[in-house]
Amino acid sequence: MPIVEFWLALSATTLLVVGFSLCLLLDKRRSLWVDRRFPGTGRTAPLYGDYRTLEHRMYTNQRLYRAFKARRWPIGGAVLYLTPCVIPIDREVIEYVLSEEFIKLPTIRWNRELIRSWQEFEDAHYEALLGLIAKESETIATSVSSSEEGQCVKAIVEQFTMRILIRSVFGTNCDHQLETVKQLLLENRTSLLEKIIQTAFPGSTNVQQLLNVFIPNGNSKWRQLMKELFTNASNDRGPSFLAFLKQKQSDEDLLGMVAPDDTQHSLLHLMRTVFYTTSGTIVACLYELARHHDIQDRLHAVLKNCDNSMTDYLDNVITETLRKYPPQDEISFTSLTSCRLPECDLVIPRNTRVIIPTYALHRDADCYPDPMRFDPERPVATSSHFYHPLGVDSVNLGSTFAMLMVRVALTKLLLHWQVDVSTSTPTELDASPESALPYHRGKVELVIRRYGSSTACQ
Numbered sequence: 001m002p003i004v005e006f007w008l009a010l011s012a013t014t015l016l017v018v019g020f021s022l023c024l025l026l027d028k029r030r031s032l033w034v035d036r037r038f039p040g041t042g043r044t045a046p047l048y049g050d051y052r053t054l055e056h057r058m059y060t061n062q063r064l065y066r067a068f069k070a071r072r073w074p075i076g077g078a079v080l081y082l083t084p085c086v087i088p089i090d091r092e093v094i095e096y097v098l099s100e101e102f103i104k105l106p107t108i109r110w111n112r113e114l115i116r117s118w119q120e121f122e123d124a125h126y127e128a129l130l131g132l133i134a135k136e137s138e139t140i141a142t143s144v145s146s147s148e149e150g151q152c153v154k155a156i157v158e159q160f161t162m163r164i165l166i167r168s169v170f171g172t173n174c175d176h177q178l179e180t181v182k183q184l185l186l187e188n189r190t191s192l193l194e195k196i197i198q199t200a201f202p203g204s205t206n207v208q209q210l211l212n213v214f215i216p217n218g219n220s221k222w223r224q225l226m227k228e229l230f231t232n233a234s235n236d237r238g239p240s241f242l243a244f245l246k247q248k249q250s251d252e253d254l255l256g257m258v259a260p261d262d263t264q265h266s267l268l269h270l271m272r273t274v275f276y277t278t279s280g281t282i283v284a285c286l287y288e289l290a291r292h293h294d295i296q297d298r299l300h301a302v303l304k305n306c307d308n309s310m311t312d313y314l315d316n317v318i319t320e321t322l323r324k325y326p327p328q329d330e331i332s333f334t335s336l337t338s339c340r341l342p343e344c345d346l347v348i349p350r351n352t353r354v355i356i357p358t359y360a361l362h363r364d365a366d367c368y369p370d371p372m373r374f375d376p377e378r379p380v381a382t383s384s385h386f387y388h389p390l391g392v393d394s395v396n397l398g399s400t401f402a403m404l405m406v407r408v409a410l411t412k413l414l415l416h417w418q419v420d421v422s423t424s425t426p427t428e429l430d431a432s433p434e435s436a437l438p439y440h441r442g443k444v445e446l447v448i449r450r451y452g453s454s455t456a457c458q
Contacts, residue, residue, distance in 0.1 A: 031043045031044075032077070032079065032084050033077035033078075033079075033084070036077075036349070038077045038346065039068070039071070039073045039075070039076055039077060039346075040076055040077030040078060041064070041067075041076070041077070041078050041079070044078070044079045048081060049078065049079030049080055049081050049082065049083075050064060050078040050079055050080070051078075051079075051080055051081060053433060054433055055433050056329075056431040056432065056433045056435070056438060057329070057330070058329035058330065058357070058359040058360075058431065058438055059431070061087065061329070061330055061355060061357035061359065061360055062357060062359055062360035062363065064076060064078055064087055064357075065087055065089065065357045065360035065361075065364075066360070068087060068089050069089050069364075073089055074088070074089055074090035074092075074093050074341065074343075074344055074346070075087065075088045075089055075090065075093050075341065075346060075348075076089065080353055080355075083353050084349070084351075084352050084353065085332075085352065085353035085354070085355050086348055086352055086353070086354055086355070087355050087356075087357055088354070088356060092342060092343060093341055093342075093344075094356060094386075096341065096342055097348075097354050097356070098331070098356065098392070102335070102339055103335070103336045103337050103339070104333040104334060104335055104336060104354065105333060105334045105336055106333050114266045114267060114270070115266075115397055117241075117244070117245055118241065118270065118397065118398070119397075120244075121241050121244045122400060122401060124244065125239040125244070128239035129168055129239065129401070129404070130404065130408070132164060132167060132168065132239075133164055133404060133405050133408045133409070134408055134412070136160055136163055136164050137160070137408050137409045137411070137412035137413065138412050140156065140159075140160045140409075140412075140413070141412040141413045141415070141416040141417065142416060144156060144417070144448055146448060146449045146450045147447065147448060147449075148447060148449075149422065149447070150422030150423070150424045150425065150445030150446060150447055151445060151446065151447070151448050152443045152444065152445050153283055153286050153287075153419070153444055153445070153446050153448070154279070154283050154440060154443060154444040155443075157278075157279050157282045157283050157286075157409075158182065158275075158279050160409065161274075161275055161278045161279045161282075161405065162178050162181065162182045162185075162275070163178065164405060165181075165271060165274055165275060165278075166178050166181055167240065168239070168240060168241060168401075169240060169241045169242065169267075169271060170240055170241070170242055171240035171242065171243055177225070180225060181225070181271075184225065184268075185268075185271060185272050185275050226264055226267075270397055270398050271398075272436075272437065273327075273396075273397065273398045273399070273402070273437070274398040274399075274401055274402045274405075276327060276435075276437040276438075276439050277327040277390070277398070277399060277402035277403075277406075277437075278402045278405045278406055278409075279439075280325065280327055280437075280438070280439050280440060281318070281321055281322065281325070281327060281402070281403075281406050282405075282406055282409055282410060282413075283429075283440060283444050284321050284324070284325040284429060284440070285317060285318065285321040285406075285410060286413075286419050286446060287425075287429060287444060287446070288320075288321060288324070288374045289317075289414075289419055290419040290420050290421050290425070290446050290447075291374070291421060292374055293420075295317065295374070295376060296414070296418070296419070298313065299313055299314060299317055299414060300414055300415070300418075300451065302314070303411055303414055303415050304415060313376065314407065314410065314411065315407075316376035316377065317376045317410075318403075318406060318407065318410070319376075319380050320374060320375060320376045320378055320380065321374075322389035322390070323362045323368065323378075323380055323387065323389060324362065324363070324371075324372075324374060325429065325438070326358050326359055326362055326388075326389035326390075326438070327389060327390060327399075327402075327437060327438065328358060328388070328389060328390055328391035328396065328437070329357075329358055329359040329431075329437070329438045330355050330356060330357055330358050330359065331355075331356040331358060331388055331391055331392055332353055332354065332355045332356070333353075333354055334351060334352065334353055334354070335348050335349070335350055335351065335352045335354060336350065336351075337350055338350045356388070358388050358389065358391075359438070361386045361387075362386070362387070362389070364386075367386045368380070390403075415451070416450060416451060417448055417449070417450070417451065418448070418449040418450070418451055419446045419447065419448055419449075420446065420447040420449070421446065421447070422445050422446060422447045424443070424445040425444070425445055425446060426442070426444065429444070430442075
């Protein structure tokens with residue numbers, strides 16, 4: 001009995017010490033910026049910090065950005081769950097942290113071999129991909145019937161995007177899995193535990209293994225589907241990404257390449273990025289055109305005269321859509337060393353998350369006057385440090401392919417369609433808090449009419 005009592009006492013003491021240490025760590029984390037006398041939000045809530053799960057993170061970033069700017073701080077400190085973070089406000093500070101002088105680690109680290117192979121695939125099969133996009137765009141543009149009742153353009157665009165995405169990645173042999181892949185891409189809900197781990201270990205190659213330990217079934221559906229898609233895609237002769245990989249190496253080497261968790265995670269992230277960027281941008285553009293008939297009519301006239309998706313006015317419309325609804329709502333990375341900011345006596349500590357709030361900057365009146373007005377004639381400086389709707393080079397893999405889909409699809413759709421608001425059209429596009437990338441919540445219904453019909457947009 002004394003031995004049993006000893007082990008019980010030891011276990012209880014260990015739990016108390018661990019619990020007390022955890023409480024001290026949480027208390028230190030939530031008061032980090034107060035202790036450092038760094039301008040910030042003060043003592044934050046345990047676990048959540050300054051961020052809440054009931055709103056998308058870009059809205060929290062915008063709220064913090066505005067609060068820090070109102071106090072005229074060059075930078076402000078906050079706590080992202082358990083991770084210290086800073087949000088630069090001043091133009092010079094933003095330019096500095098984005099420069100190579102600031103030593104940083106991206107929060108998203110891709111599988112390098114996958115990156116290189118995807119870029120080679122885009123270059124080698126550009127004409128084939130363009131043909132596939134043009135064919136699917138024409139099909140969807142001519143197949144949708146006119147109606148005076150609202151139709152969910154979000155569902156229509158999602159179906160169009162998924163058909164191209166699954167064919168370009170896995171090949172035509174995998175068309176029967178379209179709905180399954182679509183549901184996996186849309187099931188982008190992240191639990192609080194996952195968010196804490198992902199922010200606590202940014203860019204680590206072991207993050208996925210940690211998530212698999214705590215949440216064993218997190219990616220089981222994706223891994224199982226990958227095996228089936230790989231089997232079907234291996235015999236496909238079309239211009240698919242997996243068929244392209246097969247030409248470069250044997251079946252055994254290819255299976256070994258796509259088998260590791262980090263590669264499958266990178267491929268899933270690539271597909272999600274392309275899906276959300278393409279669908280979100282097209283839906284947002286149609287939504288704004290439905291509310292601005294003068295812009296829509298001018299764009300239709302331009303497209304009808306030249307029938308070319310690379311027209312300047314179309315590019316202006318897309319650029320303004322990306323400004324107001326950036327697919328990448330932030331640029332974030334982790335500082336690898338403590339860095340003193342220029343022109344001020346503040347130091348960003350090592351291992352601090354730095355967040356450039358793209359969404360907030362794009363809706364800042366000092367950067368873009370009257371930011372809520374949709375104006376394709378607005379002079380948007382695409383080279384500006386404030387304009388990064390697709391992120392930066394280290395995280396925007398797939399954006400070139402996504403923008404190609406957006407340009408071709410909008411050209412084909414707007415040559416045939418007139419869009420107008422309906423009684424069910426939302427007053428504004430709101431991002432779902434459960435989505436990692438900003439994506440419109442619920443249905444987006446618009447009235448679709450064929451050009452040349454007796455009823456025109458009023």
